[in-house]
Amino acid sequence: MATSFSTPLRSLHLFPASKTHLPNSSSFFPLSSKPGFSTFKVNYLQRSHISTGFKQLNRFTVKASMATKQENKKEVEVFNTEEDLAASLAKYTADLSDKIIKERGFFTVVVSGGSLVKSLRKLTEPPYIDSIDWSKWHVFWVDERVVPKDHVDSNYKLAFDTFLCRVPILPGNVYAINDALSAEAAADDYETCLKHLINNGVIDKSQQTGFPKFDLMLMGMGPDGHVASLFPGHPLLKENQKWVTHILDSPKPPPERISFTLPVINSSAYVALVVCGAGKADVVTKALGKGESSDLLPVELVSPEGELKWFLDKEAASKL
C-alpha cells in the first residue's frame, strides 16, 4: 500500500504563487469487483523537450484566475504516451487516496465525462485494486448529461462501465444524478445531496469560501477550453452562489446538463486536469502562458484552493 504522498520525478513546471434527499439508491447499478492484471512502467518525456517547455513556460507566472484571483500551486507534467500518463495518474490518485483517508477517513472524488475516465483504468489493476481502501471512496460528477443513466451519453454510465464496475466502491457511495428530474431540478437535487453530505462530514467544507471542498477533482478539458459543462463565454461562468447549476444549451451535445460551478471547483483540495491530443494543443498553450489575454477560457479560471496538476501527453503539450 502506498504510504506517503510523493511528488513526481520530473515536472515541467512547479511553482507556488502566491429537496432533501440523496440520489435514489435504487437508481444505482450494482458494483462488482473485477480486477484486471497488468503492470506498467512510467516513461517521462525526454529532458530536451522538458527543458524547452520549461523555458517557455517560465516566461510567465500563473495567470489570472477569476475575479477572486487566488494563486495556488500549479504543476504541469508531460508524458510520452497516454499509457504513461494513465500510470502516473493512477499513482497520483492512489497516493492522495491513502493520504486523505488517513487524515479524514473519507476520500471524495469527483470525475468528469469524456476521455478522462478511460485514463483512470490503471486504478482497476494491481497494485491499486488491492491497495486502495475503496470503502472510503465517495464518487461524484463534476458534470452530468441529463439523460437516463443507461443512456450512451450518460457520464455515470461511462464511469460505471469503464471504472466503477471494476472496483469495490460501495454502491451507496456513488452519487449519480436523479435522472427522473428536469435539468434544473436535478441540479437542485444534487446540491441538496452535497449539503447533506457536508452535514454528515463526508464532504469537507472550505473554511475560505463555505463551498464544498472535494478532496480530488479529476477533469478533462474540451478543445474549446471548457471544463465540466462550463463553456467559453457562457453566463454560467459567473455563477457564484449556486453549487450545482444547469445548462439547457450546451454547445457540446447533449444540450441539457448539470454542472458544478466554478466556486465549487475552485474550493477543491486537489484538481487534476487530464488533457491528451494535438487538438487541444492550442488551448493548452493559451492556458499555460503563451501570450496574455483578458478573455480567459473556463480552464484558465480553474484555480483550486489546494493544488492544480496538469497531466498532458506530448501531443497536447506540443506547442508549449
Ligand SMILES: O=C(O)[C@H](O)[C@@H](O)[C@H](O)[C@H](O)COP(=O)(O)O
Ligand atoms: O461530460 C462532458 O462532456 C465533460 O465532462 C466535459 O467537460 C469533458 O470532460 C470534456 O469535454 C473533455 O472531453 P474529452 O476528453 O473527451 O475531449
